[in-house]
Amino acid sequence: MSSFFTVPGAQKKRKRAPATDGPKKRVATTKTSKTPSKPAPTPRKRVERDESISGSESESDDDVVQPDAPGSDSDSENEGETAAEKRLRLAERYLENVRQEVDETGFNAEDIDRDIIATRLQEDVAETKGKVYRKIASKLAVDRASHTLFRCNTLATTSIAICSPFVYTVSKDQCLVKWKLQDLPAYQFPQTTKKKPKKPPAPPRRQPIKVALRKGNRSKANDKNYQGHVAEILCVAASQDGKFVVTGGADKRLIVYDAKSLKPLRVFTHHRDAVTGLAFRRGTNQLYSASKDRTVKVWSLDELAYIETLFGHQDEVVDIDALAQERCVSVGARDRTARLWKVVEETQLVFRGGSIDKKQKPEIDPRSLAHEGSMDRVAMIDDELFVTGSDNGSLALWSIQKKKPLFILTQAHGLERPLKPTEASAETAPTPKVVPPPQPRWITALRTLPYSDLILSGSWDGYVRVWRLSDDKRKIEPAGILGNPSTTAADAPQDAETTSTAVNSPNAASWLVKGIVNDIALFERGERGKDGLCVVVGVGKDHRLGMWKKIKGGKNGAVVFEVPRTTTTTTKQPGLENGVADEGKGSENKIVR
Template identity: 80%
Template sequence: MSSFFTIPGAQKKRKRGPATEAPKKRFATSKSSSKPTSKPPSKSAPAPPKRAERDESISGSDSESEDAIELPDAPETGSESENEGETAAEKRLRLAERYLDNVRQEVDEAGFDAEDIDRDIIAERLQQDVAETKGRVYRKIASELAVDKASHTLFRCNTFTTTSVAVCAPYAYTVTKDRCLIKWKLQDLPANQFPQTTKRKPKKPPAPPRRQPTKVAMVKGNHKKEKDRDYKGHIADILCVAASQDGKFVVTGGADKRIIVWDAKSLKPQRVFYQHRDAVTGLAFRRGTNQLYSSSKDRTVKVWSLDELAYVETLFGHQDQVVDIDALAQERCISVGARDRTARLWKVVEETQLVFRGGSIDKKQKPNIDPRSLAHEGSMDRVAMIDDELFVTGSDNGSLALWSLQKKKPLFILPQAHGLEDPLLPTEASAERTPDPKVVPPPQPRWITALRTLPYSDLILSGSWDGYVRVWKLSDDKRRIEPAGILGSPSSDAAGLVPNGVHADDSGDEEMVNGANESKDAPWIVKGIVNDIALFERGDRGKDGLCVVAGVGKDMRLGMWKKIKGGKNGAVVFEVPRTKAPEKEELADD
């Protein structure tokens, strides 16, 4: 079968025109003649014998005639003469390589680097996906966040205490003790990133990230519908909320023992579950799916499938009310049981559980700390998973504990993460007119009321009622929790990366100071108790920073054991920028 690439050049030449035209082109392009003549008609006498020689060369050599006709340029003729013995397949390969070279040259002129795209988008993404599939920490971004440059804004909607918050970018969902579920649209970052500027310059121009979120929708339950079984709404305090990653569902649980599944777009109820026998205290979605885990004061953990809007199973084991729960990509979840002081990892498929027992304190007596202020762990209230091997818990003794699935005891305990309470006055501790100062109890640590991690990274956030959101990072050896900054504090405090009530001695070790707090005149950004924290990354893989939403209230989400004077009911949004690569390298060098 013949084709264009297999037809001899001589045949192609004969089809294109008469053979008498060949000598003319040969004389025009050939460099074999020693002296060109200015008058071809008068000095072209030897032309007939050359024509005869040319006819013989045409019949004897196809490649030479092809070069003479198709490639008139001298350099091309030389290069083609080197390829006289190539086959048809080799010629097609050579033409394909030439085409690729031309495409590559056009791409380079347009400023498009295919090699960088292959390296960054394909190779790096595959490595990250594999690491996330294995469930290990593979991202270290805590040191890349400019915590001291974070902007903030407080928003509220004339409601009671905000008990929980969930995010599904660009929306945030808050729930309150007066049975309200509110959907907010968070503001987008400006194109020029940090610091933000606006085109218009009014007298007091607010930075775009500091603008308050927009309220999109709101639904409120009715406590008078308690006896109405068909009422699809909450009739008591809403204690927790969770949003699915695909933006399809929003789920709330409350003190009325109900779990309500809402449509995320319209906030219309789709299904109400009544399987729990006591207040629902926690909700968590399995990452990448619509499988839901719930915890309750009835000491159980339940599994739900929202794709079928159905109940799956119940997990038993806790000896006290289950107050918090968290989950990642694998089909397992972890919960904490308040005063049974245990964290339990539930392996749903294997139908087994791992029990981790708390209750211990840091036995190292540190200087400048009243030993009576080192309170024992009475209740394990908060839990958050770092990866499939590590998790962190927060307790009422103010300690953050780092756990591993390989050990039943914590790897590391950070006591008094949010400092100590202000000491009471003698008149406040006793009813006597002139009380003895000895009756004053030692200052107690602030509880860990909120805890959140950025999954598969070294970033940890915690909240209490000290007026700030603390930022922590996992050490390189994954065996310690170290301070990384403070959200909502003056820049001088945040730059030092030292938490409230902590100072660094000459040896570099951090020591707690009994009753040491920031100045009472220092402005508090978070006015109230941080009852919950939610976060998401801005841009692709967090290249534009981090958005943190903290739910704030005058009292705690599960009770009124603590009430903050002057506290606010609402939420605070922090926009944390990402440091640039040159700044990161300079910090690493220092």
């Protein structure tokens, strides 16, 4: 069997072209061709192989001149170039194409920098490592957010889940509703041409469209074959791939639905008490569930199977959150602990709360700095940082490296209206000493944008407040209020009414969220949020877990906030804080609508 190594040496040699002036050009000997060989053209002056750029001998074939693709430079110009010269020519062509696209579309330098491959790779690596790598809180015009209320339930909305462009809401009347969010109007996008339209586009329908509804039945409580809820639905979660929607309720049931049709696929009854929280592991169909039976359970929805149970909390587990790694964080209400569960290692880290910083607000009555009684909400920022919200109105920032919080922001949503002496006592002429100090409003909803510095919280003061993580990742700073340009994060309405009085205060008319914020969900519009942020808030007259707090005059339903992005100048202007200009002051901000 003849081969290259067995044929005579005379046959192995290939005929070379007649020698020409100038340095000799090395020709690859590993390639064969049936086409007749052509004499090599006169090479350029620099035709030596640049070993420092190529880096390996595997690119020696590049020295053999190959014809370029159609539409490229002529063969006569490219035949004599080396591998390094070819790479340089292709890079120059790529940059020229980028310049042409910039001239046509009118993108600014920030958009170009954001699309550079090196920057993208750095962000992807940072997200893989699970660390904060995006600072977008200052790039959102939170005070100019538009909002609209939508509803179809008679009782309070308890939880919300988003799988863009669909939103899933659940309520205390056993309803699971699927909504489709409206697309942003054309005038909210950056103009790609200099020509202005003759007529402005018609405003689109702002309210989401109801796609499907699934309602439970209390009368089926004794029917073991019934695939629905027979009590209040307390939580909902949607998978990122759009396949599954899961709900948990006070009936101890965890039900998996097909996301398209809301058809029940499986009903799990493993929990021994109400299911209060659900969270998907980011990018997978692994599910974590929290319950009042003091346990956290792990599920695999690809197989529709139960995996294991995590024990450790000493009280009801009321909320849970997870990111990409196989771990989750839960809070245990009155045991005042947050626990990080490492599922693979079968270990847990315990973070104990209960402490408050009385030096943070010395001007306030120390009795109003209530002790932490219940840790109710948790949200992960990245794989090392998370935040919790409590019934004493405090937001706490935690790191997995420390057992105590890094920072505690007290009275995040302000204080309740102080009672009058006649309201605090049944006496005809009570003294002011019987009046208790005003108490802070609870943190009833908490959400973060993963791997970014954006944090949102809710209570019953009528607003959804926006916070940001400081640059040193050790503090929580106010960044504004959704849709309210005239009020800053510091001056909350101090006369928000509760059950005892009607909503007739001067600030009640300016409330954007009339009721208790029971849950918050969000997603970014466009690629990496270039078109802003969409925030959906679940609202109810009463708290999602009980009837001990009721807002008279509140509404049951949900509110959609569309938050545009803002482009700021490099220099900080007077009156500019956190990327948002104060009302009534000059600024160089340009709002993209």
